[in-house]
Amino acid sequence: MILEKLRHLLPTSAANPYIACALVCCSVATVVLVKWMRQRQIKKKLDARKKKKEQNLIQMQEAVQCFKKQNPAVNLESIVSLSLLELTEKLREGSLSPDSVLYAYLGKAIELDQEVNCVTDFIEESKAQLQELKQMKEKGLLYGVPVSIKEHIDYKGSESSCCLVQYLNIEAEKDSVVIQVLKKQGAIVFAKTNIPQGLYSLSTSNPIFGLTLNPLNHKKLPAGSSGGEGALIGGGGSILGIGTDLAGSIRLPASFCGIAAFKPTAPRLSTIGVTTPLQGFLSVLLALGPMARDVDSLVLCMKALLCDHMFRLDPSVPPIPFRDELYLTMKPLRIGYYDTDGYTMPVPCKRRALHETRKLLQEAGHTLIPFTLPRAGYAMEDLFFKTFFADGCQILYKELEQNIIDPNVIDQFFMYKLFHFARRILAFVTKPVFSRFAKLMNASCGVRSVKELWEMNAAIQAYCEEFTAAWKKLDLDVVLCPILGPAFNIGYTGKLMVTCSSTTLYNVLNFPAGTLPVSTVTEEDEKELRHFKGHYNDFWDKEYKKAVEGGVGLPVAVQCVALPWQDELCLRFMKEVERLTQEKRTRR
Structure with missing residues (x-):
């Protein structure tokens, strides 16, 4: 023919x-x-960038070795063992120098990066910042504190490529607002950390920098998209980090790596200078927030960032400084709780840890009230996915198709690449046996008109009102709930994006939410996992079960939530959970 x-x-x-x-x-x-x-x-661009990282690593190793030779009496290991509050106190009183702290963390981060591949770039200017600190008239709240940041947050002179080859060698012309504020508060930004290819994935892996492993178990992964940050802090290579969160990207790596993290109400912190492939996506707001070892560190970071300097640099941020009166309140809380959202059933260790935490809170005098979520599946499938894929995945496809596709995002790329009629056919054929997949396929076709997008945005607003009404009907202060985890085995994060419903819900609602570890996986949890079927017993539930197998000893976290703009109350709740958990461990 x-x-x-x-x-x-x-x-x-x-x-x-x-x-x-x-x-x-x-x-x-x-x-x-x-x-x-x-x-x-x-491939040439990839090889050149890998070589650049190797050279950067060698230079920093030499700088650390030089410092050690010149300062043999400095115990760098003891420095990285300090909490952030202990560290800042010693820096301010002068018993520790910023030089010692920076090189202690540089050395630890280099060592950890060679194990788990979590850093994309060590910032050479961090050494020059030491000299600037000596000229500071006033010591900020983060004076001398080394801070790591997620790869796509602009730092002048560094790349924010989202790990896409077409954006390599394009250096940021100026610092993002959050970097400017960190510097004003005396922090030293010393490293950028790994993210997924194209940013939107649970798997922190890309052809440029490779796969990041979980520092607690190298057969496991740190989740994403702030996975490099989670791995670096979880492995002790950073004391404080800044990540971003659109569907749980701060909280999930924290859950997997056994650290604390906080997603504030958006836009409590400025996102100017944060690069994303979906720069105009505003139906669900991107939030920027801190990641650290403990809640005190999160609080200190929020206090430092919520300052006049940030409010001047970004007038769109509400000028609300950190409210100690909310954080320090001692009144008993009315706490709603649930152990499943009805969409992604938590595995046995998660439900056990949540109910143990509930019991501790009750014994401490707080009121615990069962809370039934209004239509969590609807929020995930009909609101988040439908608006996230509003353009039918065209932008994400165009951004990725210029690259060698990472094996861990190949399933997502395949969906982006499919013609709409093929997605509709797949949805129709699979609906009787795999309803969640069918709904995802339909959602990925996007909206047909601007009018439909407006209707979706109106539906999000209506759902927020419905959820808030259910919350207020019970007169709740905060909510205790599960979060995805424990850490997944290698090869599963790319397949299980739908399992992040526990965190995505609070991005759709724009409620402040944080996570912290409260337990570890036990042998008994592992035995109970054998009988896990999930809510649907479909392919994703079965893959989820396989993903978390072999997790004995790994951290198990819970999630703490408050109403919009009640960020300090959410942190206070997190602190209470942390205090009670630590007291329980001490009694043992």
Whole structure:
């Protein structure tokens, strides 16, 4: 048939079937050659960037070794064992120097990076910042504290590529607002950390910097998208980090890596200078927040960031400083709780840990009230996915198709690549046996018009009102609930994006939410896991079960939530959970 069409199109002299066949072969060969040349160019850029990281690593190793030789009496290991509050006190009183602290964490971060591959870039300017600190007239709240940041947060002179090859070698022209505020408070930004290719994935892996492993168990993963940050802090290579959260990207790595993290109400902290592939996505707001070892560190970071300097740099941020009166209140709390959202059933260790925490809170004098979530599945499938994929995945596809696709995002890329009619057919065929997949396929087709997008935004607002009414009907202060985990085995995070409903819900609602570890996986938990079926007993539930197997000893976290703009109350609740958990461990 092709030859017949060519015969009609070509002049008579060129209509010979052999010539036509040769033309077809030449066309195919040209396409193949162009693709090969393009892949080769991409590989060259990847190799160059990997070499740049190696050189950066060698330079920093040499700097650390030089400091050790010049200061043999400084015990760097004892420095990294201090809490943030202990560290800041010693820095302010002068018993520790910023130089010692920076090189202690640089050394630890380099060592950890070679184990779990969590850093994309060590910031060379951090050494120059030491000299600037000496000239500071007033010591800020984070004076001399080394801070790590997620890769896509702009730092002048560094890349914010979202781990996409087309954005390599494009350096930020100025610091993001959060970096400017950190510097004003005396912090030293010393490292950028790994993220997924294209940012939106549970798997912190990309062809540029590779796969990041969980520091607590190298057969496990740290989740995403702030997975490099979670791994670096969880492994002791950073004392304080800044991540971003759109569907749990701060809280999930914290849950997997056994640290504390906090997603504030958006836009409590400025996101100016934070690069994302979906820069105009405003149906669900991106939040920027701190990650650290304990709640005190999160509180100190929030106090430092919520200052006049940030309010001047970004007038769109409400000028609300940290409210100690909310954080320090001692009144007993009315705490709602639930052990499943009805969409992603927590595995046995998660439900056990939540009810143990509930019991501790009750014994401490707080009032615990069962809370039934209004339509969590609807929030995930009909609100979040529908608006996130509003353009039918076109932008995400175009951003990724210019790259060598990482194996851990190949399933997502395949969905982005499918024609809409193919997604509709898949949804129709799978609906009777795999309803969640069918709904995802339909949602990925996006909206048909601007009017439909507006209607979706109105539906989000209506759902927020419905949820808030259910909350206020019980007169709740805060809510205790599960969070995804424990850490997944290698090879599963890319397949299980739908399991993050526990965190995504509070992005849709824009409620402040934090997480912290309260227990560890036991042998008994592992035995009970054998009988786990989930809510649907579908492919995703079965994969989820496999993903968390072999987790004995890994941290188990809970999630703490408050109403919008009650960020300090949420942190106070987290502190109470942390205090009671620590007291329980001490009694043992």
